[in-house]
Amino acid sequence: MATGARAGAATASAKPAPRTTGTSKTIKLRIGRYRPERSDEPFYQEFTIPYREDMVVLDALNYIKERIDPTLAYRWSCRMGICGSCGANVAGTPKLTCAVYLKDVKRSPITVEPLENFAVLKDLVVDIEPFMEKLASVDPFIVRDEDKPIERGEYRQTPEQLDMYRQQSQCINCMLCYAACPVYGHDPRFLGPAASALALRYELDSRDQGSAARLAAIATEHGVWQCTFVGECSVVCPKDVDPAGAIQQLKARAATRLMKSMLLPLATR
Ligand code: SF4
Numbered sequence: 001m002a003t004g005a006r007a008g009a010a011t012a013s014a015k016p017a018p019r020t021t022g023t024s025k026t027i028k029l030r031i032g033r034y035r036p037e038r039s040d041e042p043f044y045q046e047f048t049i050p051y052r053e054d055m056v057v058l059d060a061l062n063y064i065k066e067r068i069d070p071t072l073a074y075r076w077s078c079r080m081g082i083c084g085s086c087g088a089n090v091a092g093t094p095k096l097t098c099a100v101y102l103k104d105v106k107r108s109p110i111t112v113e114p115l116e117n118f119a120v121l122k123d124l125v126v127d128i129e130p131f132m133e134k135l136a137s138v139d140p141f142i143v144r145d146e147d148k149p150i151e152r153g154e155y156r157q158t159p160e161q162l163d164m165y166r167q168q169s170q171c172i173n174c175m176l177c178y179a180a181c182p183v184y185g186h187d188p189r190f191l192g193p194a195a196s197a198l199a200l201r202y203e204l205d206s207r208d209q210g211s212a213a214r215l216a217a218i219a220t221e222h223g224v225w226q227c228t229f230v231g232e233c234s235v236v237c238p239k240d241v242d243p244a245g246a247i248q249q250l251k252a253r254a255a256t257r258l259m260k261s262m263l264l265p266l267a268t269r
């Protein structure tokens with residue numbers, strides 16, 4: 001698996017471009033490629049494609065795949081900033097490729113690479129398994145001391161209670177925050193931004209009673225205390241989840257719980 005720096009270059013021999021309506025402009029993209037079945041060495045490949053003002057980076061990738069090189073591998077699904085699957089480094093910054101217009105990238109060629117800090121499986125496709133394990137580690141569900149039978153009704157919330165965790169619940173698991181996080185780049189065991197934001201989402205949910213176990217799980221050697229508050233995770237987050245802020249809130253909660261457990265050991269069991 002490749003994990004980062006790329007070397008070499010190749011130029012695609014494109015089939016003739018199709019007729020375009022309205023403009024004959026072209027644009028050049030430089031795509032990070034990795035073909036483990038052929039070589040251990042990642043490389044860059046340049047493509048020149050017809051350009052339209054309304055094209056996003058994902059449109060360019062789709063054009064290349066449909067018209068030039070069907071072997072190009074990348075993820076996408078919704079094309080509207082919801083599924084979180086299309087993340088890549090665009091001109092050096094983690095972005096949703098469906099949400100970046102080519103016209104807004106002020107570099108030429110436009111370099112598109114796999115997200116940093118993840119093992120590359122093929123071309124722009126990275127291994128999401130470590131990320132999924134981190135999400136699962138924070139008990140991302142409502143924990144109750146005792147579940148009440150469904151016939152006794154739902155656990156209702158007021159709009160104010162819902163607003164408490166609305167921001168953290170906007171996360172689409174796109175992993176851009178992990179690609180931007182220097183701490184995660186240095187220590188892959190770090191719990192990281194999105195999993196921490198998810199933990200806070202349940203901490204702030206009035207229906208949840210799993211705080212003790214959750215805070216114990218995140219206040220560990222590789223948990224929230226590793227965060228040095230660089231803040232890049234919140235800068236790149238496309239949903240304004242503010243994972244950096246979430247981690248600082250969790251630190252305060254974990255510290256408060258620790259103090260309480262020392263002063264009132266019976267009350268915090
Ligand atoms: S916190 Fe933001 S950047 Fe991180 S996975 Fe969620 S939506 Fe993506």
Ligand code: FES
Pocket residue numbers: 076077078079080081082083084085086087096097098099
């Ligand atoms: S394709 Fe779903 S977020 Fe980009």
